[in-house]
Each structure stands twice: as C-alpha cells, then as structure tokens.
Amino acid sequence: MLEENVPMMVLAEKQKISYHTINNFRSSKHANELVKKSFLYFKNLLESEGLINEGAVFIDGTKIKADANRYTFVWHKAVENFHEKLKDQAVELYDELIAKEVVKAMAQEKVQTSQGLTELTQETEDEIEKLTEEIEQEPKAIPGGSPRKAKRRGLKKLLHKLRKDYVPRMKKYEEAEEIFARRNSYSKTDHDAIFMHMKVASYEEWSAEARLQYSSRYNESICSRLCLVP
Numbered sequence: 001m002l003e004e005n006v007p008m009m010v011l012a013e014k015q016k017i018s019y020h021t022i023n024n025f026r027s028s029k030h031a032n033e034l035v036k037k038s039f040l041y042f043k044n045l046l047e048s049e050g051l052i053n054e055g056a057v058f059i060d061g062t063k064i065k066a067d068a069n070r071y072t073f074v075w076h077k078a079v080e081n082f083h084e085k086l087k088d089q090a091v092e093l094y095d096e097l098i099a100k101e102v103v104k105a106m107a108q109e110k111v112q113t114s115q116g117l118t119e120l121t122q123e124t125e126d127e128i129e130k131l132t133e134e135i136e137q138e139p140k141a142i143p144g145g146s147p148r149k150a151k152r153r154g155l156k157k158l159l160h161k162l163r164k165d166y167v168p169r170m171k172k173y174e175e176a177e178e179i180f181a182r183r184n185s186y187s188k189t190d191h192d193a194i195f196m197h198m199k200v201a202s203y204e205e206w207s208a209e210a211r212l213q214y215s216s217r218y219n220e221s222i223c224s225r226l227c228l229v230p
Contacts, residue, residue, distance in 0.1 A: 061213035066193035068208035073195045074176060076184045083173040087112040090166055093158060094120060102127045102155060114170040121162045128155050 001008045002016050025031050046052050094111045097103045103123040110116035131152045138146055179186050185195040193208040 057215050059213065059215045061211065063196065063209045063211055066187065066190050066208040066210045068187035068190040068193050070207060072188040072190075072208070073206065074179075074186055074188060076180045079173055079176045079180070082169075083177070086166065086169055086173065090117060090170070093161065093166070097124065097158065100151065100155070114167060114174055117162060117167045117170055121159065121167060124155055124159045124162065128152055128159065131155070 002012050003009075043052070090111050091108060094103070094106065094108075097120060098105070103120055106116060106119070111120070131148050135146060135148050135152070138148065179191050183194050187193040187195070187208045190208065190210075193210055195206045196209045196211075198207040198209070
C-alpha cells in the first residue's frame with residue numbers, strides 16, 4: 001500500500017515501512033499501553049459531550065455465521081426424547097438383572113445414569129466370571145443341560161447390550177445435555193454455535209450461527225456507528 005496508495009504514501013511521508021516494523025509495534029508493550037490510554041481519553045471525551053448515560057444500559061446484539069457444517073446440528077428435543085427412552089430401557093434391564101439375582105439393589109435415579117449403568121456392567125461381569133468357575137467344576141454331561149450355562153448365556157447378551165449400547169449412549173446424552181445448557185441446538189464441530197432459520201437469497205435454510213450480545217452505557221446509535229465498545 002505504501003508503494004501504490006497515494007494517501008498512504010502521504011501519511012508515511014514516502015517512507016517504506018516493513019511488515020516486521022508494523023508487527024513489532026503492534027505486539028509491543030508501548031502499543032498496548034497506548035491503546036488503553038487512547039480508550040480512556042476517548043471515554044472522557046464522550047462523557048464531557050454527554051454521550052454516555054450513567055443511568056441507563058444499552059443492549060445490542062448480532063449474529064455471525066459460524067465455521068460449522070450445516071449438517072452437524074444436534075437438537076435438544078430429539079436428544080431429550082432419546083434420553084428418556086434409554087432411561088426406561090435401563091430400568092427394564094436392571095429389573096431383569098435383579099430378578100436373576102445378579103446385581104445389588106440400586107436407586108432408580110442412579111440406574112438412569114452412566115455411572116449406575118457402569119456399576120451394573122461390572123457386577124454382571126463378576127457374576128459371569130463366578131458362573132464360569134462353577135461350570136468348570138461341573139460334570140461334562142448333565143441331563144437336560146447345565147442351568148449355569150444357560151444363565152451365563154443370557155447374562156452375556158445383557159452384558160453386550162450394556163457395554164456396546166446403553167453405557168456409551170447414556171454418556172453421549174449426558175454430555176449433550178451439559179452442552180445445551182438452555183439452548184435448543186448446537187453444532188457437533190462448534191459447540192458455541194446454535195442453528196437458526198436464516199433467509200438466504202430467495203430461500204430459507206437452517207444455518208449455524210454465533211449469537212453475540214453486549215451491553216454498554218454508550219448511546220446505542222453511537223455504538224452502532226463507531227463499534228468502539230469491546
């Protein structure tokens with residue numbers, strides 16, 4: 001710009017300042033202090049001109065398109081529904097294990113958590129190991145088959161369901177609930193982004209957006225024109 005732009009050449013008095021010089025100044029302590037002092041001087045000027053109202057707070061906001069794929073959305077309502085169904089399934093599985101005298105009694109609220117399901121998984125594993133040891137002591141041929149083997153087969157199916165399905169999904173839903181906070185959606189690749197119905201050209205689509213809000217004592221019109229409030 002110092003070689004092609006005439007206004008810049010005039011401001012720089014035809015000196016060619018390198019990128020490194022500008023960058024060193026920008027990152028220096030002197031520049032940091034200079035910006036802070038300039039902001040304070042400008043604030044004092046606005047106060048003296050009556051452009052700052054000490055008795056009011058002006059709130060404004062905007063939407064910025066997030067760097068997230070439009071197909072990475074996670075909806076709160078969907079997660080909530082799937083989470084509730086999984087909780088009911090976890091209680092049914094727990095009742096089945098209790099009926100088989102495999103696990104100890106546990107509060108229903110705990111059964112419906114990933115921690116509770118992890119404990120059920122461990123207790124089921126212990127019971128399978130115990131049955132395996134007892135089966136090794138049995139005779140090879142038992143009329144009608146071994147009841148312990150039949151019980152072990154059933155427990156292995158339940159253990160597989162706990163390990164591969166219930167525990168991972170419960171953890172995923174619990175993490176999602178924490179990310180949502182009070183929002184209705186978020187992006188898998190950018191948890192701060194939410195999905196909004198945006199109008200693009202002549203059609204509408206769901207788009208990942210970052211919603212920013214700020215408050216200030218500056219007059220709203222001043223903020224809109226100058227955008228000087230951090």
